[in-house]
Amino acid sequence: MDPCIPFRPQRTAVSSLPIILVVDDERQSQEALRRVLSDEFRVLTASNASEAETVLSSEMVHAILCDQRMPGTQGVEFLKSVRERWPDPVRMIISGYTASEDIIAGINEAGIYQYITKPWEPDDLVRTIKEALTLLELQQANASASLDLKMAPAALETAVATKTTSLRRAHHFDRIVHHAKSPLADIIDMAGRVAAFDISVLITGESGTGKELLARAIHYNSPRGDKPFVVENCGALPDQLLESELFGCKKGAFTGAYEDRIGLFEQANGGTIFLDEIGETSPAFQVKLLRVLQEGEIRPLGARLTRKVDVRVIAATNRTLEDEVREKHFRRDLYYRLAAFPLHIPPLRERPMDIHLLAERLLAETRKGFGKPVRAFSDDALAVLKSYDWPGNVRELQNEIQRMVALAETDMLELELVSPRIRARACPGGRAIAESHQRRTLKDQVEALEAQILGDALTRHRWNISRVADELGLSRVGLRAKLNRYGLERTG
Incomplete structure (x- = not known):
């Protein structure tokens, strides 16, 4: 909010999400921004200054993302008029062209909070807008605060130091x-x-x-x-x-x-x-x-x-x-x-002592992300994970744990949740299942052995599907169906 203009109460918003107004004459740019921002904000769009003014007259806009180069008026000129009529929204320019004179004019005349350069990173853009809206809340609580880049140097230094410390940690x-x-x-x-x-x-x-x-x-x-x-x-x-x-x-x-x-x-x-x-x-x-x-x-x-x-x-x-x-x-x-x-x-196969620690960390992250109360691996499941060679390394381990958590119906990740291809290849001859303390059905053991035979043939023929199908007496379609059934994918 401009300190030279009295504070004006905002209109009541219909949505609980902050409202972002995107002003850009290119529909493709509008849609790209909408896709990135719609999860966190309510996104409104306008193709020119006139449409944007109509939106501002009827909606409680919290922040404006405006392209610098538009037909009829420059982004800085438009935001300068916005500053006079609607001083509360955070004003930002998003552009691939940032001449020094434009930046100076934006700061001095239009009260631009920040220039965002193209190509922008989605995460960085969302974070920038969230930081701006945080300042907006502080501003409304204390009218002496300013969003026009007039923060005290000490406050800026503290904010930067805090962010840097967080990233380093x-x-x-x-x-x-x-x-x-x-x-x-x-x-x-x-x-x-x-x-x-x-x-x-x-x-x-x-x-x-x-x-x-x-x-x-x-x-x-x-x-x-x-x-x-x-x-x-x-x-x-x-x-x-x-x-x-x-x-x-x-x-x-x-x-x-x-x-x-x-x-x-x-x-x-x-x-x-x-x-x-x-x-x-x-x-x-x-x-x-x-x-x-x-x-x-x-x-x-x-x-x-x-x-x-x-x-x-x-x-x-x-x-x-x-x-x-x-x-x-x-x-x-x-x-x-x-x-x-x-x-x-x-590779992970050369450091098997890391698998247990990685599995526990990945489980904690997945549990939090999926919102499921899974607390641990069973001894048998963990033993199989530790004995597998993980050709896809940590990424493959992460994918397997995510799959197990998604399928889990109790708070324990049991052996049956491990992919058949991993159970079969973790120990030669399917011993991962045969030697398990769990009671396994004949069907489970047959499937594990079949998955191992398929995996061995694929390795032997370097994933040449035609040769594997000929050796095993299967059609290519039938072989593909079995690969999908057992989750056998080429990871190397």
Whole structure:
């Protein structure tokens, strides 16, 4: 609320959810924001200033998200008029273009609470709006408070320090579950040592071992911990889109570039960028990434000038990059840039002492998320989980526990809730069931043996469905039905 304008009581809202008004002339942008925000807020939309004013006249709006570039009027100009007529809602600009003069005008004339740059992260956007609405409540309780970025420096410093402390605590190395005698313990110790030094880290390990979790711990326990941590999966995009995501682009630089885009390197300026699946990148892209790491500057697609960035890089891959370098699939010079400090996370089968601790932690998290009063594993169920080799690592273990909790009808996770494929392969010959203290039916034991036979054949033929079907005398359709029945999926 503007301190120069008397406080005006708001109208009574129909919904108990805070109301967010999205003002954007592009329907696609409106729908994207609606999908992200609708779980937490009641979302209203307007395509222009006139429609927005109609909404503001009839609804108790708590916050306004306004695009800067719209037909007829700029976002700052519109919010300036909103400030005069409806001073209470929190005013925010969401735009891919943030020229300095626009920012200054937004702060000085329109009382903008915050500029949100495109592309925005859903979680960050929701968190920003929640923080703004918290300030709105404080403002209404104390009219001397201001949402126009006029908070006392000491208050801002306290808020930032509190948030940083919370993030550091949530991502402390102690939060990574492992046994004291686990081979992971030495890796975590080394990660803790390198966190304080501003050098690149390369984390290797199989899929599902927790490479991003370790990267976050390194960032939040480093001097950059109060700056952004940005993630990109390099194996998910073709070169041009990946370059646009990381380095940014100018409008019209390529087909589909409808607006200026700020790259993730620039968004992470001062902080850390985590490049997952770096081994999947092409040699052509590797050359461009190497230049960024060497020069400390980026050039957005379609731009003439470069921009300096200060970013720590943590990369990860499930490939053996030394082999990729020898086979000329990965640049040697880029490898040495990224692997200044290599860390390898061992797979779960090499640290079975961690399975019990991980299962208990994952059960606690799943129980809370699902809202089911499941308190523990039975001894037999836990024994099977501990004897399975978990080719999908922690991610597979998490999926299995979620499945068990979803199916549980009592407060104990019993052996029968474990997937047949895991029961069959946890101990050779189906002994996981045969040696169980539980009384098992003949049908259960036959199914477990059948699941093991299928699993052995799939492994032997490297998941060639036609060969497995021929060996077992099944049709491909029949084999598929059995795979679905026993939950047999390729995890490696």
